[in-house]
Amino acid sequence: xxxxxxxxxxxxxxxxxxxxxxxxxxxxxxxxxxxxxxxxxxxxxxxxxxxxxxxxxxxxxxxxxxxxxxxxxxxxxxxxxxxxxxxxxxxxxxxxxxxxxxxxxxxxxxxxxxxxxxxxxxxxxxxxxxxxxxxxxxxxxxxxxxxxxxxxxxxxxxxxxxxxxxxxxxxxxxxxxxxxxxxxxxxxxx
Amino acid sequence: xxxxxxxxxxxxxxxxxxxxxxxxxxxxxxxxxxxxxxxxxxxxxxxxxxxxxxxxxxxxxxxxxxxxxxxxxxxxxxxxxxxxxxxxxxxxxxxxxxxxxxxx
Numbered sequence: 244x245x246x247x248x249x250x251x252x253x254x255x256x257x258x259x260x261x262x263x264x265x266x267x268x269x270x271x272x273x274x275x276x277x278x279x280x281x282x283x284x285x286x287x288x289x290x291x292x293x294x295x296x297x298x299x300x301x302x303x304x305x306x307x308x309x310x311x312x313x314x315x316x317x318x319x320x321x322x323x324x325x326x327x328x329x330x331x332x333x334x335x336x337x338x339x340x341x342x343x344x345x346x347x348x349x350x351x352x353x354x355x356x357x358x359x360x361x362x363x364x365x366x367x368x369x370x371x372x373x374x375x376x377x378x379x380x381x382x383x384x385x386x387x388x389x390x391x392x393x394x395x396x397x398x399x400x401x402x403x404x405x406x407x408x409x410x411x412x413x414x415x416x417x418x419x420x421x422x423x424x425x426x427x428x429x430x431x432x433x
Numbered sequence: 434x435x436x437x438x439x440x441x442x443x444x445x446x447x448x449x450x451x452x453x454x455x456x457x458x459x460x461x462x463x464x465x466x467x468x469x470x471x472x473x474x475x476x477x478x479x480x481x482x483x484x485x486x487x488x489x490x491x492x493x494x495x496x497x498x499x500x501x502x503x504x505x506x507x508x509x510x511x512x513x514x515x516x517x518x519x520x521x522x523x524x525x526x527x528x529x530x531x532x533x534x535x536x537x
Contacts, residue, residue: 348444351488358523388527395490401452 311371312430318367319427322360326420329353333394333404333412340403347400354391361387364426373433376426383426386419435464438485448492457496465501473513483518483525495531502535 329350336346361383368377393412437445441464446455450462465481472479483489502510510532518524 347490348487351490355488355521358521358527362523384523384526387523388530391527392491392495396492396495398448398452399490399492401447 315364315367315371315373315430316427318360318364319423319430322357322364323420323423325353325357325360326416326423329357329390329394330413330416337404337409342400342403344400350394354387354395357387358391368430373430376429379426383419383422386415386422390415390419434480434482435468436482436485438482440464443486445486445489445493447490448496457493457500460493460497461500465497466504469501469505469510469513473509477513478515479513480515480517483516483528484520488521489524494528498528499531499535502532507532507535 332346332350332353336342336350361380364383365377365380368374368380390412393408393415397408435441437460441460442455444455445457445460447453448457450456450458468479498510498514511529514532516525516528
């Protein structure tokens with residue numbers, strides 16, 4: 244399928260090229276010198292060198308920009324994966340109406356990972372030139388503190404979770420996840 | 434300096450003593466309050482090393498540091514306490530928030 248696409252593009256290019264050449268010859272006739280001077284050669288060399296340098300510069304610039312975006316998007320993905328893991332473990336503990344020692348250890352470690360991902364994201368956004376987005380990370384960190392308080396505050400880890408905790412924690416997790424998604428989209432678009 | 438991991442527990446526990454071992458209340462009573470008062474009377478600062486544990490629940494942090502702030506006021510507490518948290522850098526801001534929030 245890809246071969247057909249390339250082939251069709253090539254044929255179309257050739258047809259346009261021949262048509263332009265044919266009709267151009269009919270419309271215009273330019274008398275060209277049948278000699279090549281040193282100035283012509285230098286001019287040609289300069290064009291080739293400039294085209295080569297410009298192409299390399301643009302390729303590197305766009306390549307670097309893409310690498311940075313992919314790095315930032317990767318960090319955002321890590322944070323979102325951790326939120327998903329917290330939600331999963333929390334639902335499990337909520338439905339069992341019991342907070343086991345394993346759950347308590349795991350959820351605290353998940354929140355540490357989430358905190359570090361958000362911190363890393365803030366630093367990386369600044370380093371990659373997204374200062375405005377880095378400044379907006381305070382909102383993410385507020386949501387993180389709120390989410391952590393809802394899951395590990397109160398009488399954690401002794402008491403079972405009430406349904407009010409489920410409701411509040413889900414709302415906060417959704418907001419945090421959505422805010423990260425919006426940040427991913429904004430980074431990718433710019 | 435207080436190293437939570439080596440001088441208290443690698444697994445900080447719940448909020449209150451009655452809720453379980455290595456609680457925030459126990460940390461405040463046994464380690465934090467005495468060291469804070471000693472540092473304050475010497476005109477020194479008190480470094481809290483938060484590294485080396487499995488992590489901190491909000492219930493523990495709020496009871497320990499928020500509790501200290503409710504007792505002595507956030508200004509006094511923030512003047513004396515210093516924090517080290519290489520494993521979780523944002524933890525320092527979080528704790529500072531609990532200390533400041535205890536005044537409200």
